[in-house]
Amino acid sequence: MSRIGWIRAVSFSLVMVASIDVRPAQAQLDTRLSGYLEHQYSLTRVQDRWRQIDYDRFRADLNVRAGKGSRASVSVIYQLYRGDTRLESSDFLPDGIQFGQDSVLAVLTNRNYLNHAYVVLGSRLIEVTAGKQYLNWGAAWVFNPTELFRPKNALEPGYDREGIAALSVRFALGPMSELLVGFVPNGSIDQSGRVVRLRHHVAGFDVTGLVASISDESLLLKTVSSERRLVVGGDITGELLGLGVWSEGTWSRRGDQTWGELTVGGNYSLADGTLILVEAFFNGRGKSEGPYSAQAWLEKLSGTRRTLGNTTVVGMVRRSVGQLWTLGMVSLINPGDGSAVVIPSIAYSFAENVDLLFNGLLNLGGPGDEYGLDQIGGFLRGRIYF
Amino acid sequence: MDNLFVKMTRLSLFVVVALFFGPWTMNECVAQPTPEEILRRVDENMTIRTAQTKAVMTITYRGGDVRELEFNSWGVGTEKSFLEFVSPARDAGSRFLRLDDNMWIYLPRAGKSIRIQGHMLRQGLMGSDFSYGDASENPSMSEDYDAVIERSDTLSGRPSLVLYLTAKRKDVSYPSRRIWVDAERWVPLKEERYARSGKLLKTAHMSDVRELGDRWYPFRIDLNNALQSETQTTLQFIELDFNADVPDYIFTIRHLESGT
Numbered sequence: 001m002s003r004i005g006w007i008r009a010v011s012f013s014l015v016m017v018a019s020i021d022v023r024p025a026q027a028q029l030d031t032r033l034s035g036y037l038e039h040q041y042s043l044t045r046v047q048d049r050w051r052q053i054d055y056d057r058f059r060a061d062l063n064v065r066a067g068k069g070s071r072a073s074v075s076v077i078y079q080l081y082r083g084d085t086r087l088e089s090s091d092f093l094p095d096g097i098q099f100g101q102d103s104v105l106a107v108l109t110n111r112n113y114l115n116h117a118y119v120v121l122g123s124r125l126i127e128v129t130a131g132k133q134y135l136n137w138g139a140a141w142v143f144n145p146t147e148l149f150r151p152k153n154a155l156e157p158g159y160d161r162e163g164i165a166a167l168s169v170r171f172a173l174g175p176m177s178e179l180l181v182g183f184v185p186n187g188s189i190d191q192s193g194r195v196v197r198l199r200h201h202v203a204g205f206d207v208t209g210l211v212a213s214i215s216d217e218s219l220l221l222k223t224v225s226s227e228r229r230l231v232v233g234g235d236i237t238g239e240l241l242g243l244g245v246w247s248e249g250t251w252s253r254r255g256d257q258t259w260g261e262l263t264v265g266g267n268y269s270l271a272d273g274t275l276i277l278v279e280a281f282f283n284g285r286g287k288s289e290g291p292y293s294a295q296a297w298l299e300k301l302s303g304t305r306r307t308l309g310n311t312t313v314v315g316m317v318r319r320s321v322g323q324l325w326t327l328g329m330v331s332l333i334n335p336g337d338g339s340a341v342v343i344p345s346i347a348y349s350f351a352e353n354v355d356l357l358f359n360g361l362l363n364l365g366g367p368g369d370e371y372g373l374d375q376i377g378g379f380l381r382g383r384i385y386f
Numbered sequence: 387m388d389n390l391f392v393k394m395t396r397l398s399l400f401v402v403v404a405l406f407f408g409p410w411t412m413n414e415c416v417a418q419p420t421p422e423e424i425l426r427r428v429d430e431n432m433t434i435r436t437a438q439t440k441a442v443m444t445i446t447y448r449g450g451d452v453r454e455l456e457f458n459s460w461g462v463g464t465e466k467s468f469l470e471f472v473s474p475a476r477d478a479g480s481r482f483l484r485l486d487d488n489m490w491i492y493l494p495r496a497g498k499s500i501r502i503q504g505h506m507l508r509q510g511l512m513g514s515d516f517s518y519g520d521a522s523e524n525p526s527m528s529e530d531y532d533a534v535i536e537r538s539d540t541l542s543g544r545p546s547l548v549l550y551l552t553a554k555r556k557d558v559s560y561p562s563r564r565i566w567v568d569a570e571r572w573v574p575l576k577e578e579r580y581a582r583s584g585k586l587l588k589t590a591h592m593s594d595v596r597e598l599g600d601r602w603y604p605f606r607i608d609l610n611n612a613l614q615s616e617t618q619t620t621l622q623f624i625e626l627d628f629n630a631d632v633p634d635y636i637f638t639i640r641h642l643e644s645g646t
Contacts, residue, residue, distance in 0.1 A: 032479075034475055034478055034479070061494075068646070069646060070646075071645075116497070120644065122644075122646075124635050127644065134496075134497025134498065136496065136497055136498040137498075139500075139501065160496070161496070170640065175634075175639065176638070176639055177639075178639060178640060199639070204487070204488070206501055237501050237503065238501075238503060239503045239504045242504060242505065243504045244501075244502075244503035245504065267504055267505050267506050268504075269504075269505035269506065269507075269508040271508075271581070271613060272613055273508065273614065275505070275509060320510075320616075324447060324451060349453070349513075352453050353475050353476050355476070386475050
């Protein structure tokens with residue numbers, strides 16, 4: 001960004017902050033402390049070798065409402081790992097593809113960090129959020145092309161995600177409409193992300209449009225791409241013939257490379273409460289079948305690429321069984337190479353604030369296929385909320 | 387004098403008879419309201435102009451386990467409602483917004499709101515027997531249903547009229563219902579909700595009926611899902627203010643996601 005452009009951006013922010021409602025804060029602070037303690041033990045057999053990882057995770061959330069329009073929120077996480085914490089390349093990559101010179105991909109070390117930490121100042125029309133916040137978008141369940149900053153874990157899309165440091169301004173345009181302008185400092189100013197997102201409600205459908213300029217970040221490599229990516233996209237969600245349906249897509253250009261990503265999906269519920277969800281993801285960067293390049297594998301591993309194949313079908317079935325039990329089955333299928341990963345799950349609400357969850361993991365495919373790694377396992381997780 | 391005594395005796399006798407049988411006699415004299423009139427009176431009690439409530443939803447499992455969820459809610463008319471769970475800790479901060487037929491849920495730990503649509507509306511609200519569709523349906527009976535009076539009945543000691551309702555529109559949650567309406571207070575005391583096939587889906591019992599200003603309102607609703615016998619859900623209102631000042635900003639996506 002040029003010096004003049006930067007001055008304009010700062011001036012714009014100052015004008016908006018100056019327009020914030022400065023009514024006196026309510027005398028009484030509304031403060032809420034919550035969180036959970038989680039323990040997880042996972043056991044996985046990868047290519048005839050059993051691996052275990054055991055962790056404790058403590059999360060504490062403090063939310064403060066300090067008067068009309070102003071609030072703060074912070075979440076602290078401590079996570080302690082034990083077991084086979086050295087992640088080998090062979091645990092994630094097919095034979096013949098290695099990450100760097102070392103066979104060790106990464107080492108899980110104890111972490112303590114702020115999952116999010118932001119302050120919000122605002123009026124009814126404008127709201128400014130500064131700090132590590134959630135910029136999670138998109139109507140799709142597993143694959144969200146419009147999520148630019150913290151991609152979901154496709155194998156457990158509902159799990160907590162870390163926020164991203166940003167300055168965002170939301171303009172209210174109506175009860176169901178708003179405009180968001182965001183700046184995501186990352187690396188140099190030129191590498192930082194900028195995004196504009198419009199959300200509206202039209203004829204019973206929620207519709208969003210998004211334009212962004214970002215530098216993709218590799219969470220694994222802890223690096224930020226020097227090449228900018230221009231992204232244009234959006235999503236639409238609503239009801240069609242009684243079914244919940246959604247579609248979400250983007251068109252991206254990075255250097256001389258352009259590609260599109262599109263997700264379409266829908267849900268259906270049987271009379272007994274069984275929920276069936278199907279989603280198809282089309283990745284313009286993917287291949288119709290293997291083998292996939294080393295670069296593609298590494299991009300997927302580092303979170304800058306969602307899939308290797310150009311089509312992925314997601315199916316999910318979930319049903320409450322008996323008292324307090326929920327059974328589920330999720331499958332991600334790559335029709336191109338015929339591989340799939342199957343994730344059965346059993347959840348038990350042990351007590352009002354206690355959850356137990358077992359998730360299995362079974363890969364079905366041949367060597368070199370997207371889900372072809374010889375892998376079977378699962379984890380048992382307990383979580384107590386406070 | 388004798389004449390006067392006789393007249394007074396007759397008058398006294400008439401008063402005694404009137405006091406004993408008056409209500410019955412008067413009811414017999416007044417024409418029974420039409421089904422449309424009954425639904426209109428029910429709507430006058432049950433639909434809101436504005437409301438602010440605090441309530442506890444108790445889910446009782448067949449094995450004896452109990453889950454209690456406490457929430458605050460705000461509503462305007464039949465079109466707008468907002469609900470925020472305050473306990474238990476697992477669900478605290480989860481919020482729902484309904485605008486007409488559109489419904490969204492905000493999940494605080496994901497930092498994201500999700501639209502609830504289509505068949506997802508059939509899922510249980512926070513694991514209860516109330517579906518998202520129950521929470522999002524328009525409760526104006528007179529606008530949504532045609533009714534016929536089936537019979538008179540007595541329910542929980544209250545004189546009742548049993549009405550069978552058939553939906554005027556296809557997009558309502560239940561194509562038909564049978565309701566027991568208190569014939570004096572005009573509040574529903576029991577309701578059976580049916581699928582298009584005629585299969586019973588849910589049964590609701592309303593009780594703890596209290597007078598609030600110019601209306602009667604049930605403070606307790608017990609709901610049974612006929613398709614699964616594992617749970618029973620009770621909704622008990624703790625506080626109900628039908629003349630609350632409910633600002634418009636509550637019913638916005640912004641408020642759903644920020645809570646302020």
